[in-house]
Amino acid sequence: MLNAALVALVMVTTASTPQAKPAQNTTCPGCGGVVSAKSPTAMVRGQNYRFCCTDCGAMVQKKPDKFLHKDGTPKNRN
Numbered sequence: 057m058l059n060a061a062l063v064a065l066v067m068v069t070t071a072s073t074p075q076a077k078p079a080q081n082t083t084c085p086g087c088g089g090v091v092s093a094k095s096p097t098a099m100v101r102g103q104n105y106r107f108c109c110t111d112c113g114a115m116v117q118k119k120p121d122k123f124l125h126k127d128g129t130p131k132n133r134n
């Protein structure tokens with residue numbers, strides 16, 4: 057009985073957790089450099105982004121308002 061309740065709780069929790077979308081940006085949000093599918097990714101505000109290097113990822117995570125619009129679009133996107 058307890059286990060059933062626990063499973064139900066886990067299912068509800070999982071369903072209500074927004075899933076982060078896969079990174080789709082083609083330029084580094086930090087410096088505008090080219091990124092590819094093999095580039096490192098980092099999560100900023102619950103959204104994954106590709107970065108040219110992990111330093112850019114850490115930089116954007118530190119000051120997301122400087123590099124990202126409120127809707128999550130990178131400001132340096134062409």
Ligand SMILES: [Zn+2]
Nearest residue numbers: 084087108112
């Ligand atoms: Zn970069």
